[in-house]
Amino acid sequence: MYFGLSEEQSFFQDNVKKYLAEHATIDNIKHITSGDKKNLSAEIHQGLLNLGINGLLIPEEFGGLGLDLLFAAVVSEALGGGVGPTPFIAPYVMAPTAIKHAGSKTQQENYLSKIASNENRFGVGFSEFIGKRNDAGITFSDSTLNGRAMFVLDANDATHLLLADEKGQIFVVDAKSADLEIVKLTTVDKTRQYTEVICKNLEAELLEHSSDSINPINQAIDTGRIMLAADSLGASQTMIDKAVDYAKERKQFGRAIGSFQAVKHMCAEMAADLEPCYALVWHAAHCHDHSPAEARLMACHAKAHVSEMSKGIAKKAIEVHGGMGFTDLLGLHYWFKRIGLNRQILGSPELIREEAYKTQV
Amino acid sequence: MDLEYGPEYQDFTKEVESFCEKYKGLSFTDGSNNPLGSSGGSDGPQMSRSEWQKTLIENGYFARSVPKEYGGYGGEADILKSRIIAAEFSKSNTPGAMGGQGIDMLVPTLLEMGTEEQKQTYIKPTLHGEMIWCQGYSEPNAGSDLASLQTKGDLVGDEWVINGQKIWTSTAQYSQMCFCLVRTEPDAPKHAGISYLLIPMDSSGIEIRPLVDMTLKAGFNEVFFTDVKIPAGNIVGKRGEGWAVANATLGHERGSLAPPDATMNRVNMLMHLMKEETLDGKPLIEHPIYRDRLMQIQGKVLAQQSHALRLLSAKLNPGADVKIGKMIQKLTGTELRHELEGLAIDVMGEIGTLYEDSPHLKNDGTWQFIYMYFLGLIIGGGTSQIQKNIIAERGLGMPKEPKVEEA
Numbered sequence: 196m197y198f199g200l201s202e203e204q205s206f207f208q209d210n211v212k213k214y215l216a217e218h219a220t221i222d223n224i225k226h227i228t229s230g231d232k233k234n235l236s237a238e239i240h241q242g243l244l245n246l247g248i249n250g251l252l253i254p255e256e257f258g259g260l261g262l263d264l265l266f267a268a269v270v271s272e273a274l275g276g277g278v279g280p281t282p283f284i285a286p287y288v289m290a291p292t293a294i295k296h297a298g299s300k301t302q303q304e305n306y307l308s309k310i311a312s313n314e315n316r317f318g319v320g321f322s323e324f325i326g327k328r329n330d331a332g333i334t335f336s337d338s339t340l341n342g343r344a345m346f347v348l349d350a351n352d353a354t355h356l357l358l359a360d361e362k363g364q365i366f367v368v369d370a371k372s373a374d375l376e377i378v379k380l381t382t383v384d385k386t387r388q389y390t391e392v393i394c395k396n397l398e399a400e401l402l403e404h405s406s407d408s409i410n411p412i413n414q415a416i417d418t419g420r421i422m423l424a425a426d427s428l429g430a431s432q433t434m435i436d437k438a439v440d441y442a443k444e445r446k447q448f449g450r451a452i453g454s455f456q457a458v459k460h461m462c463a464e465m466a467a468d469l470e471p472c473y474a475l476v477w478h479a480a481h482c483h484d485h486s487p488a489e490a491r492l493m494a495c496h497a498k499a500h501v502s503e504m505s506k507g508i509a510k511k512a513i514e515v516h517g518g519m520g521f522t523d524l525l526g527l528h529y530w531f532k533r534i535g536l537n538r539q540i541l542g543s544p545e546l547i548r549e550e551a552y553k554t555q556v
Numbered sequence: 557m558d559l560e561y562g563p564e565y566q567d568f569t570k571e572v573e574s575f576c577e578k579y580k581g582l583s584f585t586d587g588s589n590n591p592l593g594s595s596g597g598s599d600g601p602q603m604s605r606s607e608w609q610k611t612l613i614e615n616g617y618f619a620r621s622v623p624k625e626y627g628g629y630g631g632e633a634d635i636l637k638s639r640i641i642a643a644e645f646s647k648s649n650t651p652g653a654m655g656g657q658g659i660d661m662l663v664p665t666l667l668e669m670g671t672e673e674q675k676q677t678y679i680k681p682t683l684h685g686e687m688i689w690c691q692g693y694s695e696p697n698a699g700s701d702l703a704s705l706q707t708k709g710d711l712v713g714d715e716w717v718i719n720g721q722k723i724w725t726s727t728a729q730y731s732q733m734c735f736c737l738v739r740t741e742p743d744a745p746k747h748a749g750i751s752y753l754l755i756p757m758d759s760s761g762i763e764i765r766p767l768v769d770m771t772l773k774a775g776f777n778e779v780f781f782t783d784v785k786i787p788a789g790n791i792v793g794k795r796g797e798g799w800a801v802a803n804a805t806l807g808h809e810r811g812s813l814a815p816p817d818a819t820m821n822r823v824n825m826l827m828h829l830m831k832e833e834t835l836d837g838k839p840l841i842e843h844p845i846y847r848d849r850l851m852q853i854q855g856k857v858l859a860q861q862s863h864a865l866r867l868l869s870a871k872l873n874p875g876a877d878v879k880i881g882k883m884i885q886k887l888t889g890t891e892l893r894h895e896l897e898g899l900a901i902d903v904m905g906e907i908g909t910l911y912e913d914s915p916h917l918k919n920d921g922t923w924q925f926i927y928m929y930f931l932g933l934i935i936g937g938g939t940s941q942i943q944k945n946i947i948a949e950r951g952l953g954m955p956k957e958p959k960v961e962e963a
Contacts (some may be wrong), residue, residue, distance in 0.1 A: 196636060197558045198862075198869035199876055265557055439952050454955040456941075459948035466947055467884040474862035481557045493858070500855035548851035549844075555827075 200269060200477070207246075208269040214242055215277030221526045227280045228385035228529070237352070240281040248283060250311040252291045257307035259291075264418055265480040271422040272476070275429030275537075278529045280386045282318075282349035284422040286310065289348075290317035290357055292418045297365050297402035297411035306355075306367070314354070318370060319419070320347030320392055321359040324412060325542045333360050333394055335401070339374075340366060340394040346540060350377050350390040358392065358399070363409040366399035374398065384536040386529055416541055417483060417491060420498035423537040425476050427505040428469070430530045430537075434512035435465045437527065441516050452515075461511045468504040475500060495551035499544040505534045559865070561636055569640050575615060576648035584608065584651075609653055609685045617641050618653035619683045622667065627680030635871050646817070656727060658682045658689030661805045662735050665752075669793050669801055678733070678754070692722040692736030692755070692779060693802065700942050702737075703747045703799060707781060709738040711788060716740075716753060718761075718784040724936065728764045728777040731757050741796045750798035754790040761785070771928045772912075813933050814889030816860035819896060822926075823857050826850065826900050829918060833904065846903045853896050860888060880951040887943035890933045897927035 200208070218239050226232040251267050253259020260266075267288050274283055287310070294306050309315035322345050323332045333342035344358050353370040360366075368375060374397040380389045405411050439462050442453030452458045479497035482490045509531045513520035520527050538544065561569075581600025603611070612618035613629050620638065622628020645652050653659070663682055666675055681687035698705035707720025718738055728734070734755045741749035755762075761784040766774035793801040827850060830840040840846050863881065870876040900923040901908030910917045911924050934940050948954040 196561050196869060197873055198865045199557065199873075201557070263557075439954065443954060450958060451955045453948075454957055456945070456957065459952075459954045460941070460944040462952055462954060463887075463944035463947035466880055466952060467888050467944075470881050470884050471859040471863035471888065474866040475859040477557065478862040478865065481559065485557075485559070496851075496855035496858050499851075500859055503852070503855075544852075545848060548848055548855070551851050551854070552847055 198474070198477070200265070204266055204269050207266065208273050210246055211243065211248070211270055211273040211279075212277065214246065215239075215273065215279050218242060219277050219279055221529075224278060224280060224386065224526065224529055236280050239279070243279070243281055243283075244313060249287050249313055252288060252295075253307050253311040254295070257303065258311035259307065263480070263485075264288075264421065264483045265477060267418070268421055268425040268476055268480040271425035272429035272432075275426030275431075275533065276433045278386045278430065278433075278533050282316070282352075282387070284419055284426070285319035285348035286316045286353065288422050289319045289321075289415045289419040293319070293357055293365055293405075293411060293415035294402065296414045297405035299403040302367075302400075302402060316349075316353045316355070318347050318350035318353035318356045318390075318392075319415075320344035320350070320356060321365075321412060321416060321419075321541070322346045323361055324359040324363050325416065326546050327361060333358055333366075335360055335364060335366060335399060338398060340368065340397045340399045342394055344392045344394070346380065347377075347390045347392045348540070349388060350392060351379075351388045356392060357402075358394070359405075359412055363405065363412040365402040365405040365412055365415075367402065368394070368397055368399045372397055382536060383532040384529075386533055387536070389536075413491065414483075417494035419541050420494050420547070421476065421479050421483065423540060424472075424479070424497040424501040427501050427534050427537045428472050428476050430533050431465075431469050431472070431501075431505045431508040431512075434508055434527065434530050434534075435462070435469060438462060438465065438512040438515035441519075445517075458515060461515055465508045465511050469508060472501045472504055491554045492551055495547045495554065498542065499547040499551065502534075502538040502544050506538060509534045561640070565636055565640060568637055569644065572617070572641055572644040573648070575617070576644055576650040579611075579650060580648070582608070582651060605654060606685045608651065609683065612653050613683060617645075619663075622663070622679065622683065626667075626675050627683045635868060639868065643817075646821075654685045656688060657691045657735075658687065658731075658733070661691065662689050665735070665792060665801060665805045668804055673789075674754070674792065687733060688727060688731045689733045689735060690725050690728040690731040690757070690777075690779075692725060692734045692738075694724045695721060696723050700939060703750065705737055705739060705750065707736070707738050708742065709740045709751060709753060711740070714788045715785045716788060716790065718753070718755065718781045718786065720781050722779045722781075723767070723776070725764075725777045725779045726775060728757070728779050729766065733757060734779070735792075737798050737802055740798075744796055747799045748796050750802075751795050752792040752798035752801040753786065754792065755781075755784065755786050759784045759786060769928075769932060771925055771932075775929075775932070813886055813937060814893045814930075816857055816864050816889065816892075819889070819893050820857050820861060822893070822896055823850070823854050825919070826896070826903075826923075829900065830903055833907075833918070835905070840903050849899055849902070853892070853899060856892055857896070860892065880947065883943070883947045883951045886937060887940050887947070890930055891940060894927065894930040894934060897923050897930060901927055 223235055227236045248270055250259035251262045255261040271283060291307060291310055294303060306315060328345060331343050331345045333340050333344055340358065347356065350356055350370060356368050356370050358366050358368060374395050376393040378391040380391055382389050442458050442462060443451055445452050475497050479493035482493045513527055513531060516527060519525050579601060583602050585602055585604050616629040616631050619628035620631045621633035624630035659682060663679055666679055693702060695705050695707060707722060709716045709718045734757055736753050736755050737750050738753050739749050740751040761782040763780040765778045767776040767778055768774050769776060833840050835843060867878055867881055870878040904918060907916055908923065911921055949956055
């Protein structure tokens with residue numbers, strides 16, 4: 196019995212962390228998010244591709260590494276920790292999972308091997324299946340899609356998109372098609388990209404098994420949620436580390452503010468809230484591959500619980516920094532906002548807990 | 557990640573299963589007199605608690621790694637087997653071994669630091685449930701600041717003479733013995749002036765007064781010592797080493813106060829209750845506000861269960877970094893249990909306030925009782941605030957509060 200990360204997983208995670216620490220410095224994050232160094236983001240993405248992040252979950256027969264979801268979770272944790280300004284969850288986790296479960300043999304061969312070889316990069320838009328806001332939503336008829344998909348993940352620079360309708364049918368579309376308009380959505384989190392996709396008689400290919408059952412799309416959403424939980428886990432840990440370091444250094448009333456119980460108790464609460472999240476996220480990722488009976492419930496609770504804990508940590512870590520925490524100069528807000536987006540994307544905690552309940556009746 | 561236990565343990569699980577089957581419905585001839593164990597069933601074999609305790613030891617289901625010469629099973633410590641035993645007993649509702657502070661705290665302390673004679677004298681009857689112990693640590697003026705305790709012991713000839721008062725002493729009224737922290741070196745710095753003494757509770761000069769707590773049960777006592785005389789040899793470790801001796805097992809108590817599996821059992825029980833009880837004709841579980849709160853807590857408990865697996869694995873595979881992971885257990889476990897029991901009261905509304913033998917009481921009033929009882933556990937064994945100091949200072953390396961100069 197062993198509950199934890201393997202040496203390979205820890206080693207791979209360390210490599211991603213080191214790479215980000217070197218290249219996604221706070222100055223570089225500022226350049227990327229202010230839009231003044233466009234190539235920087237692509238360079239960082241390429242650096243991570245060189246480490247092999249695109250092929251983690253692709254089966255070996257299609258040229259990937261065929262690893263467990265836990266491997267992807269530790270990468271996502273590292274990306275959250277370093278506010279990695281690069282696509283990961285949609286193209287390399289959700290898309291391969293959806294295609295693996297919903298694609299025909301031919302579709303799997305077509306797309307999975309090209310994700311592994313980096314010829315194809317997928318954005319993913321499943322928001323309307325999870326919770327349709329206002330008049331958003333796409334409909335499929337006569338091999339074409341019409342309508343709007345909101346909060347499509349990583350659509351920029353994608354070659355293809357996976358879009359879902361309210362029934363959970365998944366469609367592959369050409370991201371460069373003239374019948375498709377990609378509208379940039381400006382969110383508080385500028386380390387990643389969110390878009391609205393408008394389809395007008397857009398040619399679409401149905402992933403064959405996604406019309407038989409909602410299991411494939413749920414599988415893909417589960418993986419996405421576990422990744423978002425891992426991302427918030429990493430982001431929260433960084434915020435705690437920064438807060439603790441700051442509280443040890445910053446002096447007021449003649450002593451380090453970390454010696455005041457009002458401050459140190461906030462730090463202890465953050466640590467106590469986050470520590471069990473590691474086990475929950477790892478366990479959820481493990482169940483996804485090895486314990487299907489618990490997988491859905493674990494994925495729901497991992498996303499909902501880590502979102503709740505991270506929200507509190509993001510607030511407290513800023514407070515420990517006092518006025519400095521509130522500044523752009525320090526940049527702590529990148530983590531705060533990343534955690535904020537992770538919470539809402541692919542279902543906010545209340546929606547997900549409702550799903551968690553439904554898996555038990 | 558590998559959550560399988562392996563074939564050896566599958567066989568062991570079957571063995572424990574059939575043992576539990578054999579003793580299904582076991583009841584105790586000495587009934588519920590003993591406060592430290594569960595009460596058992598009704599339609600199975602009968603025996604005394606002490607006989608049951610011996611049966612468990614003979615089979616290696618209790619005191620597994622305690623050497624045979626001291627009354628244990630004499631096997632190898634095996635964390636997974638201990639976990640399997642606990643799980644199977646819980647699943648089949650088989651009464652477990654008696655617990656209590658003698659078994660949980662004194663026995664490990666003696667095994668580690670006792671003299672050969674002390675081990676021979678005390679461990680066996682304690683394991684067999686024939687010698688019950690109470691813990692004499694806290695005093696009215698030494699709570700969170702335990703090391704400032706003032707109960708004093710003077711060595712006069714070949715006897716310790718003890719004077720002072722202890723408080724929060726659970727089971728003192730049933731106990732034969734007390735393991736007690738006493739100031740024996742008044743001139744030494746506070747942590748270095750304490751000794752760990754073993755006091756027979758039938759010594760003359762001991763007075764026990766029950767202390768009724770907010771649950772309206774006398775779960776604790778005050779114990780007064782007036783010129784109590786015990787042999788000089790009733791000391792564990794050397795004079796002035798009592799603080800270190802006590803600390804060797806204090807962490808053990810903290811970790812075990814609120815195991816997440818027990819909390820999950822209560823979550824499941826609450827979910828069942830919420831399907832049975834109705835509000836405005838609709839089961840409670842169908843009211844989204846209550847349902848969401850239940851799901852929030854279920855998520856927290858799942859996180860703690862997973863965390864417990866991580867800690868279990870760290871015991872099996874030394875080297876894993878779980879320093880903070882262990883420190884948070886007492887804080888998070890007791891707070892969560894209190895929150896859960898409180899939710900049950902909220903969903904029942906007015907009915908949730910019923911108590912004792914009231915009409916309309918649900919689940920024997922356990923929700924209200926445990927809700928209050930756990931407030932006691934949040935405070936006892938190092939308050940939540942002390943736990944946060946420990947996590948911040950020892951876990952995160954944050955600076956201590958500056959000491960106030962004494963006037």
